[in-house]
Amino acid sequence: MTRLALKNIGQIQAADLTFGDLTVLVGPQASGKSITLQWLKLLQDTGLIQQQLDTYGLDYEGKLPEFLDVFFGEGMHAIWHSDSEVCFDGKVIDVAKRIGRRQVNKSESVFLIPAQRVLALPNGWPRPFQGYSAGDPYAVRAFSEQLRVLMDREFTDTGPLFPKSNRLKSDYRALLQQSMFADFKLSVDKVQSQKRLVLASGDGNLPFMVWSAGQREFVPLLLGLYWLMPPAKVPRRNEIEWVIIEELEMGLHPRAIATVLLIVLELLTRGYRVCLSTHSPQVLELVWALEALRKHEGAPDALLDLFSAPHSKPLRDMAVAAIAKISKVYYFDPAGPVRDITELDPSSDVAQEASWGGLLEFSSKANDTVARAVANSAEFSSGELFAEGQ
Numbered sequence: 001m002t003r004l005a006l007k008n009i010g011q012i013q014a015a016d017l018t019f020g021d022l023t024v025l026v027g028p029q030a031s032g033k034s035i036t037l038q039w040l041k042l043l044q045d046t047g048l049i050q051q052q053l054d055t056y057g058l059d060y061e062g063k064l065p066e067f068l069d070v071f072f073g074e075g076m077h078a079i080w081h082s083d084s085e086v087c088f089d090g091k092v093i094d095v096a097k098r099i100g101r102r103q104v105n106k107s108e109s110v111f112l113i114p115a116q117r118v119l120a121l122p123n124g125w126p127r128p129f130q131g132y133s134a135g136d137p138y139a140v141r142a143f144s145e146q147l148r149v150l151m152d153r154e155f156t157d158t159g160p161l162f163p164k165s166n167r168l169k170s171d172y173r174a175l176l177q178q179s180m181f182a183d184f185k186l187s188v189d190k191v192q193s194q195k196r197l198v199l200a201s202g203d204g205n206l207p208f209m210v211w212s213a214g215q216r217e218f219v220p221l222l223l224g225l226y227w228l229m230p231p232a233k234v235p236r237r238n239e240i241e242w243v244i245i246e247e248l249e250m251g252l253h254p255r256a257i258a259t260v261l262l263i264v265l266e267l268l269t270r271g272y273r274v275c276l277s278t279h280s281p282q283v284l285e286l287v288w289a290l291e292a293l294r295k296h297e298g299a300p301d302a303l304l305d306l307f308s309a310p311h312s313k314p315l316r317d318m319a320v321a322a323i324a325k326i327s328k329v330y331y332f333d334p335a336g337p338v339r340d341i342t343e344l345d346p347s348s349d350v351a352q353e354a355s356w357g358g359l360l361e362f363s364s365k366a367n368d369t370v371a372r373a374v375a376n377s378a379e380f381s382s383g384e385l386f387a388e389g390q
Contacts, residue, residue: 002273004043005087010035010079015338021268021325024287025277026341026357027332033277034115035079036332037244038072038139040275041110043088044242047103049138056130062100074135107239111146111228112139115246115277117220120144124196124208126151126223147223151195154226155188160200162186162222166231171315172263175307179256180218217251218260225263228272235270243272249280257282262307269321281359287327288344294323331357 012032025033060066065077126148163173184199198205300319341353348354
């Protein structure tokens with residue numbers, strides 16, 4: 001188990017996270033979830049990040065404030081205070097020294113898919129690292145560059161990018177076709193020698209800007225999943241240990257969210273450790289179901305039924321492995337320390353756990369409001385009947 005502790009960094013008063021196979025961060029906007037995940041990326045991949053910044057001419061002069069602006073984004077040096085502290089696997093990190101000294105390890109162990117992933121395809125084609133302004137976060141730049149490399153190196157053949165027989169299992173492709181693409185195929189088109197991604201159908205090609213919001217959000221995520229699941233007998237990118245996906249639910253219908261979550265389970269069974277940040281109760285419903293199935297030795301078919309997925313042998317094998325994985329859930333409180341709410345007990349005395357980090361608050365209030373309205377209506381009707389009887 002890897003442990004990351006942050007103290008007095010940005011909005012985070014105190015966070016002490018022990019990561020599971022699947023770790024989920026919940027909480028309001030601007031509560032520190034993204035910052036925490038970026039710290040995980042920074043601490044694991046410091047050498048690679050330094051090398052890329054040098055390669056593309058981003059000079060932070062070995063100084064921590066300048067580096068924070070380059071890595072987290074313009075103005076983000078303000079998250080660091082005199083009493084800020086980072087502790088990784090029980091060891092306090094001298095961040096200024098770590099940043100100022102060149103790290104030897106230049107391989108990538110954390111693949112981060114940012115919440116701003118739609119920016120990676122501004123005109124329907126991945127933007128290069130240097131195509132961003134100086135104040136843009138490193139995570140967005142790096143993800144966009146990885147998609148560009150993927151398109152240049154691994155998709156040089158003809159034919160649609162989706163559905164593609166050697167990418168994703170056929171069951172996943174069928175579910176995505178139903179929930180995301182309908183009759184369209186994701187393809188590469190050219191306009192005056194300029195490549196672009198389009199949704200193709202019998203009636204022609206649809207460019208990026210006329211896609212639905214969900215399709216624009218999902219395609220960069222799909223390409224990221226392609227990167228993580230190469231078309232070979234090797235199930236994963238060997239150098240990648242961690243996968244971070246921020247707000248995977250953005251722009252998606254619940255059925256599409258369910259399919260993406262099913263693919264997240266596939267990532268777990270391939271050996272990746274997955275971290276998610278989310279504002280969707282659907283993600284926590286999955287964690288709650290997984291923990292219940294694990295504790296009570298539930299059948300894999302029950303997990304597949306949750307997704308209305310076929311009970312094929314590949315998916316049953318995936319479900320067996322997924323149920324055995326360990327999950328952790330943390331609530332980021334803007335007014336207090338980060339809290340472990342992994343049990344997700346709706347009857348808990350801890351409000352943050354009972355409300356699943358606030359994700360159940362509205363539905364709970366809606367239920368109470370409707371129940372009171374029905375009760376009042378019933379009392380009123382009974383009173384009317386009694387008066388008429390009199």
